[in-house]
Amino acid sequence: MPDTIPPPPPPAPEPAGSLSELLKAPDRYALGIVGGGNLATRVAVALAAAAAGAALFFFASGFFAGWQTALLDAAKGAGIALFAFALCLPSLYVFSCVSGATLRAAQIVAAGAACLATAGLLLAALAPVLWLFAVSSSSPGFVTALAAVLAVPAMWFAVRPALGLVRAGGVRSAAGLRLWLAVLVVVALQTVTLLRPMLAAPSPEPEPTPFDAPGAKAAPAAPEKMFFLEHFVRTLDAPPPLTAYNTPNHP
Amino acid sequence: MKPMQREFLPLLLLRDGEAFRTRLRERRVGAGGIAQLALFVCLACAVYGAALAGWRSPRLSLYVAAKLPMVFVGATLVVAACNAVAATLLGTGLGLRDVLAVVFGAMALAGWILLALAPVALFLVAAACPGEGPDETLRIAHNTMLLTHCAVLAAAGLAGVASLWAALRRMVPSPRAARALAAVWVGAYAFVGTQLGWMLRPFVGSPFYDVVFLRPDALDRNFYEFVFGEVLPFLLGFE
Numbered sequence: 370m371p372d373t374i375p376p377p378p379p380p381a382p383e384p385a386g387s388l389s390e391l392l393k394a395p396d397r398y399a400l401g402i403v404g405g406g407n408l409a410t411r412v413a414v415a416l417a418a419a420a421a422g423a424a425l426f427f428f429a430s431g432f433f434a435g436w437q438t439a440l441l442d443a444a445k446g447a448g449i450a451l452f453a454f455a456l457c458l459p460s461l462y463v464f465s466c467v468s469g470a471t472l473r474a475a476q477i478v479a480a481g482a483a484c485l486a487t488a489g490l491l492l493a494a495l496a497p498v499l500w501l502f503a504v505s506s507s508s509p510g511f512v513t514a515l516a517a518v519l520a521v522p523a524m525w526f527a528v529r530p531a532l533g534l535v536r537a538g539g540v541r542s543a544a545g546l547r548l549w550l551a552v553l554v555v556v557a558l559q560t561v562t563l564l565r566p567m568l569a570a571p572s573p574e575p576e577p578t579p580f581d582a583p584g585a586k587a588a589p590a591a592p593e594k595m596f597f598l599e600h601f602v603r604t605l606d607a608p609p610p611l612t613a614y615n616t617p618n619h620p
Numbered sequence: 621m622k623p624m625q626r627e628f629l630p631l632l633l634l635r636d637g638e639a640f641r642t643r644l645r646e647r648r649v650g651a652g653g654i655a656q657l658a659l660f661v662c663l664a665c666a667v668y669g670a671a672l673a674g675w676r677s678p679r680l681s682l683y684v685a686a687k688l689p690m691v692f693v694g695a696t697l698v699v700a701a702c703n704a705v706a707a708t709l710l711g712t713g714l715g716l717r718d719v720l721a722v723v724f725g726a727m728a729l730a731g732w733i734l735l736a737l738a739p740v741a742l743f744l745v746a747a748a749c750p751g752e753g754p755d756e757t758l759r760i761a762h763n764t765m766l767l768t769h770c771a772v773l774a775a776a777g778l779a780g781v782a783s784l785w786a787a788l789r790r791m792v793p794s795p796r797a798a799r800a801l802a803a804v805w806v807g808a809y810a811f812v813g814t815q816l817g818w819m820l821r822p823f824v825g826s827p828f829y830d831v832v833f834l835r836p837d838a839l840d841r842n843f844y845e846f847v848f849g850e851v852l853p854f855l856l857g858f859e
Contacts, residue, residue, distance in 0.1 A: 456739050463736035466634045467729065467779060548775075556740055563747045594750040596764045 388418050391483055391530065392490060398483060399533030408475045415479070415486035416451065422489025423450035426516070429500035433512050433568045441571070445564045453557040454485055457549060464549045469541025476539065483530035484550060491523035509568045510605040517601075524554060558597040565600065629653045630660040630728045637786070640725065645790050649721040657724035662689040664731030669823075671741040672769050675749035675761065676825030683833050687820045695813035696723050699805075706804045712792045714801075722787045723805065730780035737772050744768060758827040766824050781806055818843035 384390065391398045402411065427446030431439030461481040462474060470477060499519055503512050531546035540546070561567060595603075629649065633640040643649050669688030673680040700720060707714040714722070749761045785802050792798035817823070819838050825831060841849075852858075 456743055459739055460736040463634065463732045467637075467732070469637070552737070552740055556743060559744060559747050593753075594748055594761075596744075596748040596761070599760065599764075 388414065388486065388490065391415070391486060395483075395487070395529040396533040396536055399480070399530055399539065400537045402476050402479045402483065402530075402534065403472065403537045403539040405473070405476060408479050411479045412475075412482045415482035416454065419450045419454070419482070419485040419489035420447040422486075422491070422493035423447055425496045426492035426499065426520075427567065429496040430503050430512060430516050430567065432500055433503040433506065433509065434566075434570055438568070438570050442567055445561075445567065449557055449560045449564065450485065450489065452560055453553050454481065456556050457481075457553045460552050461546075461549050464545035465540060466545075468543070468545030470539060470545075472539050480530060480534050480539070480546070481549065484527045484546060485553070487529055488523045488527035491526055492520065495519045495523065509607050512568060513601065513604045524550060555597075558601075562595055562597040562600040568604075629656045629725075630732070633657075633725055633728055633783075634732050637729075637783070641787050641790050644718070644721055644725065644787050647718065649717075649725075651717070654717070654720050654724055657721070657728045658693060661692055661724060661727045661731045664728075664735045665689040665692050668734035668738045668741065668772075671738045671745060672765075672823060673825050674742060675745040675751060675765055676827065677751075677831050680822070680825045680831045683831075684823050684825075687823065687833075691813060691816045691820055692727060695809055695816050696720075696727065698812050698816075699808040702808055703805050706808075707801055710797045710801050710804075711794075712797050712801055714791065718791070722784060722791065723809075725787060726780040726784035729783040730776040733776040733779050734772070737775075741769065741772060755828075762824060762827055769824060815843050818846070 390401075402408070424443040424447040427449075428439050428443035431442030458478065458481070462477055465472070465477045465480070472480070499512075499516055502515050506512050527550055528543060528547055531540070531543040534540050534546075535543050629640065632643075643653075665688040666685040669684040669686070670681045672688070673684040700716065700723075703719045703723065704714070704716040707719055745765070749765055750757055752758070753761075781802075784805065785798075788798040788802050789795070792801060819834075819842075821835055821838070822829065822832070829835075
């Protein structure tokens, strides 16, 4: 009988271009992008993961106002991720090139999608925490603040594929992709504001006015245009709804 | 990446900055190349200018699409001779054509940043800025837009300065002369550009003034008179 236990066999490598490779071995994932193989599949899988992760995160937060709002928020979340990515495609390309990218446009898009997918996967992982507080809190400000705090690590780790790209020689510096992620966050937050309310059911249809034709429905009022920081501050300041614990007659 | 013989220079600058700087160093950017860079700067500034003023009115958008290129290109042309003289005095061996090629190259990179962020600016204008409402709402919207555009223009300017510095480091043998020249160029450009911007205002467009191409008092006093005559005394409590 041998004295030493033989070392365990090395774990099987993750399938190239898979989401688990993106999470566990971002350097190898980035090397795959630089290699240029299977880019369309990589982009599709990464964007689907990003959309699903964002949907799950917003689904969890929407439970603050009930499951119907949660379902609506899930759809909004997926839309927000994809819309922000599409709107930021020009800046992704330009910022990457300014950072010394030697990649083709498709490879740069794949790198951006990988960053977004990493954020999406982390948001999905943090969704249960958000859900727990969403169903047990009364203050929309608290849930908003918690969602913002939970999103910070997601965006922090989203830069890992970009760093992998630097090590793989695809770009000279990750500064451009970091800046791009910051722009993406601004666009995503503004889209959240545009699609509000996120933590309440949409307002019921307004009553028709005397000026509307008989039987006609009044046009729904468009939400007031607002910068996302103002929306965030207003949400934080919103008072919690009256409950049995904070009514004046509570013993 | 091997550049082609007849390549669109702004694209070469974006895709392969090193190849572009090699061309600059070998004095292979001629009048045609400078014209390409200048036209690209005009286009990029026009696109961003249109987005910049979009929240106020389509007419101001049109005005600013014309005025922003005037500020960027105008300031370059006004200081071109001064820059060339400075380059000669510092013994860098750069002539007027080199000066224009380097400066328009730096501005073209800033132009790329503006073009890249134009969709984001347009989205913010469309989604975050109410065109009408109570005075307080309009004031906040105006100030928010002002800060946002200042941040974008500053980012573009920083990218431009970095590009200018990278080019000068390769073209000027003495690092000390390159540093001095970069400081003189950036200082002169900022000094003149600020005044041109002041004269050609409004850009973001205050909601409390009519939409005009130029303010009626555009030539009444300069930016520095305003700062030293009103802003500083107010901040320092001399009033």
